[in-house]
Amino acid sequence: ARRIVDAHLAEHPAGGWLDPLATATLLACYGLPLTTTxxxxxxxxxxxxxxxxxxxxxxxxxxxxxxxxxxxxxxxxxxxxxxxxxxxxxxxxxxxxxxxxxxxxxxxxxxxMAAPGVELLAGLVQDQVFGPLVVLGLGGTATDVLDDRAARLAPLTDLDLPEMVAGLRAAALLSGRPGSPPVDLPAIHRILAGLSRMADDLPQIAEADLNPVIARPDGVLCVDARIRVE
Ligand code: ADP
Ligand code: MG
Missing domain, CATH: 3.30.1490.20 (ATP-grasp fold, A domain)
Structure with a gap:
């Protein structure tokens, strides 16, 4: 992971967005499930x-x-x-x-083509004062319309993971109803924990944006990711 970031910064000293292959490789380093790309x-x-x-x-x-x-x-x-x-x-x-x-x-x-599910976003942003924040929210086309997000400072604790999910107004969409099973919540937790580790290892990451992360009962898959380093 460090080599990818260092290579990008060596070529682009001002930083910028990683290309799709570097992005995919970096996500894989942290177990973040990007669809085959x-x-x-x-x-x-x-x-x-x-x-x-x-x-x-x-x-x-x-x-x-x-x-x-x-x-x-x-x-x-x-x-x-x-x-x-x-x-x-x-x-x-x-x-x-x-x-x-x-x-x-x-x-x-x-x-x-990924199977449909609840479209979430997950990512990292840098707070000027506090440093890296891990973000979870409603994603896809609802991103800007509903602005439903939970954010916590990295590193996350085990308690933060379920609390972030519960903190969304859309939490009910994830927990299932009679006849519709809940989405794979442990897989969402693993994404948040992976982002937290990434933030911890790589302070050069200015922004990471996984949107959408498609959540389903049988698993969770990201189909679009962007990472900016500086
Ligand atoms: P951008 O966010 O830059 O507009 P995306 O790659 O997120 O581009 O694509 C836009 C939308 O298209 C996504 O929010 C998702 O609904 C859909 N989409 C993108 N890639 C896939 C995929 N592999 N399978 C299913 N739907 C996809
Ligand atoms: Mg997108």
Missing amino acids: VWARDPHSAVVAARALRHDGHDGRTVLKAYWPDQVHKSAAGAVRTGLRTDRDVRDTYREFTAAFGDRMAGVVVQP
Whole structure:
């Protein structure tokens, strides 16, 4: 994890956002469950990646996301396409991205389509006074509309983990109802604990934003993550 951060800062002394591969590797170091994320720099490689993912046991649909450095809101820019079924969908989408974004597009990430669940956000922010805060909230399209968040100073204790979940107004969405089982709460706790360890190890992390983290009874999976170092 330190090597990834140091390598980025050696190349970009002012800091900035890690690229998708560095981000994925850093998350893996802390056991943070990012969905399979394959990097492709031309339409053919994207098709090959999507084919491999299609044989991987999920429902067969894939997602393509155009990537360029310092992008902010991919879906608002038209850089996220979900539910792609065929080689042709993937190839056409890559070409449409190239036409729309031109030379600034460095490539795409290809992911399997995740099953739906409750979309959360989890992350790290630096408080000017107190240092790193671990954040949990309602994510996805509800992020800005509902602004439902709980934040605690790192390092988190074992007590912080359930309290952060309980502190959300959306907590009832996670705990289940008759006929709908609760989401995998221990997996959410592990994400918060992993972020806390990451903050502890790597003070260079200015911001980490996992959004959405899709929570389901059978597990929790992040499909989009950004990490900024400085
Ligand atoms: P951004 O947040 O930059 O707009 P995301 O990668 O979060 O881009 O994609 C936007 C939305 O698309 C997500 O909130 C999620 O609802 C959906 N999405 C993205 N990737 C996947 C995926 N692999 N499987 C299912 N849904 C996805
Ligand atoms: Mg997102």
